[in-house]
Amino acid sequence: MTALSPEKTAAPPAPAPRPAPSPLGAVWEEFAEKRSAVVALGVCVLFLLLAVVGPWIAPQDPYDLRAISFFDSRLPPLTVTPEGTLYLLGTDGQGRDMLSAMIYGLRTSLFVGVFSGALAIAVGVSLGLVAAYAGGVVDAAIMRLVDFMLGFPTILVALMVLAILGQGVEKVVFALVLVQWAYFARAVRATALSERAKEYVEAARSLGLSHTRIVFGHLAPNCLPPIIVIATMQVASAISAEATLSFLGLGLPITEPSLGLLISNGFNVMLAGLYWISVFPGLLLLALIFAINVVGDRLRDVLNPRAVA
Amino acid sequence: MVLFIVRRALQAGLVLLAVSLVVFTGLYAVGDPADILLPDDATAAEREAAIVALGLDRPIWTQYGIFLANALQGDLGTSFVFNIPSITLIFQRMPATLELALCAMLIALVIGVPLGLYAGLKPGSRADSAIVTGSILGFSLPNFWQGLMLILVFSIFLGWLPSSGRGETGTILGIETSLATWDGIRHLILPATNLALFKVALMIRLTRAQVRETMPLDFVKFARAKGMGESRIVGLHVGKTIAAPIVTVLGMELGSVIAFAVITESIFAWPGMGKLIIDSINNLDRPVVAAYLLVVTFLFIVINLVVDVLYSLLDPRVRLGRRA
Numbered sequence: 001m002t003a004l005s006p007e008k009t010a011a012p013p014a015p016a017p018r019p020a021p022s023p024l025g026a027v028w029e030e031f032a033e034k035r036s037a038v039v040a041l042g043v044c045v046l047f048l049l050l051a052v053v054g055p056w057i058a059p060q061d062p063y064d065l066r067a068i069s070f071f072d073s074r075l076p077p078l079t080v081t082p083e084g085t086l087y088l089l090g091t092d093g094q095g096r097d098m099l100s101a102m103i104y105g106l107r108t109s110l111f112v113g114v115f116s117g118a119l120a121i122a123v124g125v126s127l128g129l130v131a132a133y134a135g136g137v138v139d140a141a142i143m144r145l146v147d148f149m150l151g152f153p154t155i156l157v158a159l160m161v162l163a164i165l166g167q168g169v170e171k172v173v174f175a176l177v178l179v180q181w182a183y184f185a186r187a188v189r190a191t192a193l194s195e196r197a198k199e200y201v202e203a204a205r206s207l208g209l210s211h212t213r214i215v216f217g218h219l220a221p222n223c224l225p226p227i228i229v230i231a232t233m234q235v236a237s238a239i240s241a242e243a244t245l246s247f248l249g250l251g252l253p254i255t256e257p258s259l260g261l262l263i264s265n266g267f268n269v270m271l272a273g274l275y276w277i278s279v280f281p282g283l284l285l286l287a288l289i290f291a292i293n294v295v296g297d298r299l300r301d302v303l304n305p306r307a308v309a
Numbered sequence: 310m311v312l313f314i315v316r317r318a319l320q321a322g323l324v325l326l327a328v329s330l331v332v333f334t335g336l337y338a339v340g341d342p343a344d345i346l347l348p349d350d351a352t353a354a355e356r357e358a359a360i361v362a363l364g365l366d367r368p369i370w371t372q373y374g375i376f377l378a379n380a381l382q383g384d385l386g387t388s389f390v391f392n393i394p395s396i397t398l399i400f401q402r403m404p405a406t407l408e409l410a411l412c413a414m415l416i417a418l419v420i421g422v423p424l425g426l427y428a429g430l431k432p433g434s435r436a437d438s439a440i441v442t443g444s445i446l447g448f449s450l451p452n453f454w455q456g457l458m459l460i461l462v463f464s465i466f467l468g469w470l471p472s473s474g475r476g477e478t479g480t481i482l483g484i485e486t487s488l489a490t491w492d493g494i495r496h497l498i499l500p501a502t503n504l505a506l507f508k509v510a511l512m513i514r515l516t517r518a519q520v521r522e523t524m525p526l527d528f529v530k531f532a533r534a535k536g537m538g539e540s541r542i543v544g545l546h547v548g549k550t551i552a553a554p555i556v557t558v559l560g561m562e563l564g565s566v567i568a569f570a571v572i573t574e575s576i577f578a579w580p581g582m583g584k585l586i587i588d589s590i591n592n593l594d595r596p597v598v599a600a601y602l603l604v605v606t607f608l609f610i611v612i613n614l615v616v617d618v619l620y621s622l623l624d625p626r627v628r629l630g631r632r633a
Contacts, residue, residue, distance in 0.1 A: 036442075148324065151613050153565040155572070156605060160328075163590045163598050164335030240451045247453045248575055248587055260451075267457055267576075271472070275461055282454040290449040297445060 030302045037298035043291040051107045058100040063257075090276040092265060101262055102281050108258040109285070112169065113239035116176035117231055120238075123177060124184025125227060129215045131185065132192035142185065149182035154241050162250040172251050176238045187230050191223040225303035232296035236289045243285055259285040314618065321610040328606045329380065332599050333373050376599075385603065386596030390589070395600035399582050405475060406581030408486055409573065410566040412497060413504035414559060420505075421512025422555065428513065429520025430543065440513060447510030452569060456503040456576040463499060471496050473578035500577040504570060508562055515558055519551040557616060564612045568605065 032038050055061070090098050131142040149157070161175035195201065196219065204214045243260030245251030247267075252258050257265075259281045266278025360366050364375065376386065385396045428440040464472035475496055488494060523529065524547065532542045571583035578584065582601060589597035 152606075152609060153568045156568040156609075159568075159571065159586070160332070160602055163586075163602070164332070236449070240449075243451050244453050244572060248572065249591065250587075260453075263454055263457065270457065270461060271465065275465075278454075278457055279461070282451075282457065285451060285454060286449060289451065290446060293445050293449045 027302055031298055034298055037294055040291040040294035040298075043287065044295055047106060047288055047291070048110065050103060051110045054103040054107050058097075058103045060097040060100040062096040062101040062104055090280075092262075092277045098276060098280055101257065102259070102284050105257055105259040105262050105281060106284060106288070108252065108256055109239050109242060109260070109288070112172060112176070112242045112252075112258065113235045116173045116180065116238050116242075117235040119173065119177045120180035120234065121184055121227060121231055124181035125188050125220065125223070127181065128185035128188030129192050129219055129223070132189045132196055133211070133215050133219065139189075143189070146182040146185050146189075149179070150186070154179045154237065155244065158241060158245055159250065162245060167250065167253045169252060169256055172242055172245060175245075176241060179241070180234050180238065183230055183234060184227065187226040188223050191226050192219050195219055195222045229296060229300045229303055232292060232299055236292040236296065239285070239292075240289050259288075314614070317614050317617070321614065324610060325603065325606060329377060329599075329603055330373070332602045333376055334369070380603065385600035388589075388594055388597045390592050390594045390597070395594075395596040396604070398585065398597060399600055399604050402580060402582040402585050404486070405579060406567060406570050406574070406583055408488070409497070409500055409504060409570055409579060409581060410563065412488075412501040413508060413566055414563065416501055416505035417508035417512050417562075418555075418559065421509040422516050424509075425513040425516025426520055426543070429517040430524070432521055437517075441517070444510040444513040447506055447513075450506065452503065452507060452572050453576060455506055456499075456573060459499050459503055460576070470499050472499065475580055500573050500579050503576070504566060504573045507569070508566065511558070511562065512555070515555060516551060519554055520547060523547050523550050557619065560612065560616050560619070564609045567608065 031041075050057075092098060092101060127142050131139040157179045158172075158175040161178060162171060165171045165174070201214060201218060204218050209217075242251055242258060243263070246258050246260035247264040249264070252261055254261065262281040263278050263285070266274070266276075266281065270278050364372060367375075379385065383396060384394065387393065388395045388398055391398055424440050428437040431437050460472040463470045475493065486493070488497065528546060529542060532546055533539075567583075570579075570581060571586060573579065574581045574583035575587050582604075586598060586601040588594075589601070
């Protein structure tokens with residue numbers, strides 16, 4: 001696998017950092033000490049931008065039937081048609097421009113990853129905070145559930161959910177949230193337990209603030225570092241899981257092609273030597289996940305949530 | 310200790326019951342198996358007969374009751390597609406999956422631990438950062454895509470190894486295995502590598518972290534002060550210390566490898582139970598899907614229980630039944 005080094009091929013130089021005069025600035029300065037992390041962050045931002053503005057810059061709308069020509073199907077990369085259309089990364093079996101399909105796929109993949117991550121944070125952080133703050137039976141019940149969920153690997157839970165519910169964006173998101181909330185709950189609870197003993201919580205309590213306000217207004221912001229780190233890692237794993245499920249034919253329907261589905265389509269013709277339909281979306285997926293993981297790894301070193309837990 | 314095991318076993322039973330309820334009601338809502346099984350030109354009478362024969366005409370709770378009662382006797386229904394008991398079907402396919410999983414674990418151990426050891430002994434060196442970056446890459450590579458690349462490179466471009474199936478199997482000690490024949494081993498290499506890569510990355514990280522934690526400890530300093538050679542210190546003292554967590558994690562990961570085999574088996578057309586479940590989901594073969602989910606849940610619960618008990622035996626600091 002040494003032949004694949006997407007961080008070298010896919011990574012453009014990141015924009016120069018401008019440190020801000022704040023705690024955030026300090027974090028950034030430490031983060032930026034490692035060049036590879038900055039590059040990875042740049043790649044992440046670039047992909048995010050690409051996903052947002054994708055429809056305006058993609059050479060073709062790959063899902064507009066008028067835009068694609070069946071006669072252009074299965075063209076290898078760098079083909080120029082007699083009409084003068086350049087297919088930089090070739091075309092797939094239906095004559096879609098691979099580059100455009102990948103930009104659209106990136107949108108779907110990122111959307112699913114980020115959206116399910118955000119929902120999982122909302123659920124997991126709330127439950128984790130409640131467990132830590134309430135203690136007792138509530139804590140025990142929530143943590144039992146967390147232990148139970150963490151006992152099963154992502155793929156098995158997702159498989160179970162999708163075998164029952166069938167395909168669909170919202171079903172995949174549901175499955176991913178179900179799998180991921182427990183990681184947040186566990187980490188947040190551990191942090192919140194140590195935070196709860198601190199004086200500011202006692203002060204808030206003696207001021208007579210409501211429980212809701214103490215938990216979400218005072219405890220939650222102080223539990224941010226581990227949440228940020230886990231969120232980064234979980235978005236990467238959500239994107240990977242979604243791609244895997246779509247590849248297996250259990251994830252997204254054919255009408256909403258993510259990178260995983262593009263790779264799956266390519267797999268069917270790969271044995272015939274049409275490698276590009278599978279390889280390029282795969283490289284993009286890999287670059288995306290790798291970049292997010294590198295950023296997450298660095299964030300963990302910088303924010304060091306273990307020291308808190 | 311006995312109390313602990315009994316309590317965990319009861320919990321396990323409850324979990325299984327809950328999973329069975331979810332699986333059964335959930336799967337009941339998906340499609341109408343009669344539509345899928347019968348040819349399009351089946352008459353209404355044939356259809357009725359099939360529905361009665363399959364028990365699909367009864368109320369859902371009756372079906373669940375029957376399902377549960379049968380399940381307790383080891384009967385999880387008959388596959389709609391293969392027309393043999395689904396539990397038999399799963400046990401037929403299980404050896405292939407276990408073979409794949411165990412080979413993958415072995416690869417992870419043989420490659421991951423030495424690399425992690427090396428990286429951990431030389432923290433901050435160029436080799437260390439290369440190995441660590443490699444392990445992040447290993448985590449990042451989506452399993453299925455990595456499998457495709459293995460096929461692309463080793464089967465299509467180089468033509469060295471076959472890309473699908475289990476090859477010729479033979480028997481070793483009465484167990485049918487691909488390891489018995491050269492053809493079988495050739496078929497096993499790519500899928501096992503595919504399944505192992507993630508765990509290799511995990512082993513690297515675990516071993517590295519353990520070594521880095523252990524090296525500054527007093528007993529290592531003492532051994533050094535005695536004038537013991539570095540290789541002996543690492544091989545004997547450090548090795549012993551890090552073995553327990555590595556073994557524990559390996560045990561815990563066995564279940565996860567079996568679950569992830571679903572992907573590997575689908576890519577390499579490996580005839581294990583992972584491929585069976587995907588095929589069965591697509592065919593709406595309800596009894597097989599239900600049986601698979603229950604068998605794997607059961608497997609998981611057993612593995613988690615065994616690991617918990619072993620861990621508390623290995624590490625007396627872990628108090629049974631008392632958790633932070």
